[in-house]
Amino acid sequence: MVGAGPAGALLSYRLARDGAAVTVFDASHPREKPCGGGLTAKALALLPAAPADDPLPVRWVEACRFESGAGHGVELDLGQPVAVGARREVDAWLLRRAVQAGAVHVAERVVGVDPSGALRTASGPSVSFDLVVGADGAGSLVRRTFLAPTPPARLTMAAGWFAPGVSPMVVRFLPGLVGYLWLFPRRDHVGVGICAPLRSVPTRDLVGRLQAEVARSFPAFTDPDASLYAHTIPSPSADPRSILEIAGARWALVGDAAALADPITGEGIYYALRSAEVLAETLRARGSAAAYPEAALEGFGRDLLKAVALHDRFYGAGFARRMIDYSARSRAVREVLADLVLGRQGYVGLKRRLLRAAPRFLWESAVSRVRPAA
Numbered sequence: 001m002v003g004a005g006p007a008g009a010l011l012s013y014r015l016a017r018d019g020a021a022v023t024v025f026d027a028s029h030p031r032e033k034p035c036g037g038g039l040t041a042k043a044l045a046l047l048p049a050a051p052a053d054d055p056l057p058v059r060w061v062e063a064c065r066f067e068s069g070a071g072h073g074v075e076l077d078l079g080q081p082v083a084v085g086a087r088r089e090v091d092a093w094l095l096r097r098a099v100q101a102g103a104v105h106v107a108e109r110v111v112g113v114d115p116s117g118a119l120r121t122a123s124g125p126s127v128s129f130d131l132v133v134g135a136d137g138a139g140s141l142v143r144r145t146f147l148a149p150t151p152p153a154r155l156t157m158a159a160g161w162f163a164p165g166v167s168p169m170v171v172r173f174l175p176g177l178v179g180y181l182w183l184f185p186r187r188d189h190v191g192v193g194i195c196a197p198l199r200s201v202p203t204r205d206l207v208g209r210l211q212a213e214v215a216r217s218f219p220a221f222t223d224p225d226a227s228l229y230a231h232t233i234p235s236p237s238a239d240p241r242s243i244l245e246i247a248g249a250r251w252a253l254v255g256d257a258a259a260l261a262d263p264i265t266g267e268g269i270y271y272a273l274r275s276a277e278v279l280a281e282t283l284r285a286r287g288s289a290a291a292y293p294e295a296a297l298e299g300f301g302r303d304l305l306k307a308v309a310l311h312d313r314f315y316g317a318g319f320a321r322r323m324i325d326y327s328a329r330s331r332a333v334r335e336v337l338a339d340l341v342l343g344r345q346g347y348v349g350l351k352r353r354l355l356r357a358a359p360r361f362l363w364e365s366a367v368s369r370v371r372p373a374a
Contacts, residue, residue, distance in 0.1 A: 001103075001133050002110045002119070002142050004029060005087075007255030007272035008135030009094035013048055014280035016102035023129070025121065027109040029095065030088040033231055035158060035268070036184035036191055037090065039083040042343035043270040046277055048097040057093055058085035059187045064341060067172040068321040074328040078338050084169070084184050084191075086162075110136070113145040117250045131289060132251045133279070135272075138232045140257035146248055150234040150259045152198055154242075156266050158233055159207050160193030161226035162186075167218070173320035174213065177201070179266075181213055183221065192221050195233070195266045203230055235263035236301070238308045243301040244293045252279055252289040260296075264307050264314050270343060274300050306347035332360040 001008050004026035012024045039047075039058065050056045060081040067073030099105050112120035118128045134142025138150065156179070167190045170183040179196030194210040201209075207228060215222045236242040236259050246258040254260070255272030262271070278299050282292040313319065326333045336353055339345035345353060 001025065001135060002113070003135035003137060003140075003255075003257065004095045004098070004105065005091055005135060005137065005255060005272065006094060006269050007257075007276045008133070009091065009098045010046065010048075010273050011133060011135065011254060011276035011280055012098035012103040013094070013101045014276065015283065016098060018280070018284055020283075022098075022103040023106055023127075024095075024098065024103055025106045025108055025110045025119065026095075027107050027122075029107070030092055032162070032229065033087045033158075035087060035231075035233075035266075036182050036193065037085050037087055037186060037269075038184060038267070039085065039090070039269060040267075040341070040343040041080050041082075043273055044083060046270075046273040047094070048101075050093075054093065054096065056083065056085070057089040057187060058083035059185055060084075061169045061185060064169040064171060066324055066327070066337070067170065068324045069172075069175065072321070072324065073172075074324050074334070076327065076334055076338055076341070078342060080342055082169070082342065084186055086186050086189075086191075089187075110141060113142055115146065115250070130250070131283075134251065134253045134257040135255055135276075136257055138234045138256045138259075140253065142251060143253055143257050146251045147245060147253070151237075154235050154237055154259060154263075155198040156195050156233040156235065156261075156263070157198045157203055157206060157230060158193055158195040158266060159203060159228065159230040160191065160210060161223060161228055162189045163192055163221040163223045163226060164189050165220055166190070167221065170218075172213070172217075174209065177209065178315040181210060183218060190221055192218075198232060233261050233266045233268055234259035235261050236304050236308065238305060240297055240301070240305060243297045243304070246296065247279075247289040247292045249290075252292055254279055258296075260301075260304065262304065262307050263311050264347075271300065271304070303346040303348050306350075310347055310350075330357075330360070332357040 001024035004024050012022045016022045062081050064076050108121040110119050111122050118126040120126045134140045167183045167185050172181040181194045184191040246253040254275040260271040261268035278295050279292050
């Protein structure tokens with residue numbers, strides 16, 4: 001296993017628990033990423049049980065404010081808490097579960113991978129394995145060795161910093177940006193960030209937009225001394241082959257290395273965990289990774305492909321404002337939005353859900369207009 005992030009750690013845990021000999025290489029712990037660090041209910045359901053003396057290191061958040069501009073937004077009661085944690089803490093917690101299950105963590109960086117299944121670290125000789133799994137992130141060495149880097153057109157840039165203090169959870173869609181700003185409250189600080197397609201805006205300008213918005217609307221989280229972070233988030237293309245290519249005879253990719261993230265929201269933790277689960281189940285049932293890409297496509301990949309198809313419409317002019325306006329006027333729309341945030345509603349089937357909610361939305365919208373007049 002190359003990489004001990006959520007995908008690599010969970011896969012190591014699942015395989016070791018099932019009796020496989022697992023070695024996970026990662027020299028980067030502890031480390032942090034400028035992602036929100038949110039774990040929805042469907043992501044939490046994939047995690048190992050937390051020991052009494054080592055609870056999951058997260059803050060529980062029950063509401064999120066969605067905004068399409070300064071002051072224009074809606075408070076969304078999620079109905080079910082979301083867990084938000086620092087990646088250095090959550091990833092380390094998952095790695096502890098894997099080691100306790102029997103996986104061996106080697107704190108060294110893999111610098112070479114041979115198609116025969118041999119790995120070479122920075123300080124040691126090559127070691128051969130029956131299966132090499134790339135869980136080494138968006139710039140995956142394993143992906144580059146066996147496949148090809150994820151094309152820039154499929155990358156989203158995320159950047160931000162971490163500020164002391166406490167904040168509500170906020171997601172703000174910004175005019176002219178194919179992306180959004182976020183404030184995600186963690187246990188002892190706030191994750192401040194922004195994301196947009198890699199090629200749509202230079203990273204320096206993206207950070208400048210974030211700094212200006214925070215200084216104007218959230219000055220408590222302006223920190224000129226904070227260290228800036230940036231990383232890319234890879235997603236599949238609209239072609240199913242972008243998912244069907246993620247394994248070969250003696251290798252497989254999971255999480256960001258497999259480019260499995262939501263192209264609309266950038267959410268990748270759930271898909272990292274889910275791809276690890278699907279690969280573990282495939283290896284247990286088949287003894288090889290040959291059927292893993294098809295299982296991933298059918299298990300969750302089609303929802304990602306649907307997200308690719310909806311991406312441009314979602315970030316089209318005026319869509320975010322209309323979505324927030326409708327949510328403010330209708331509980332039916334708020335319920336759909338909450339289910340999207342929590343992962344209870346996928347993109348496949350979303351149109352049917354909205355059509356079923358339309359009569360209720362029209363009624364609630366009409367009532368919301370009558371009440372102020374009265």
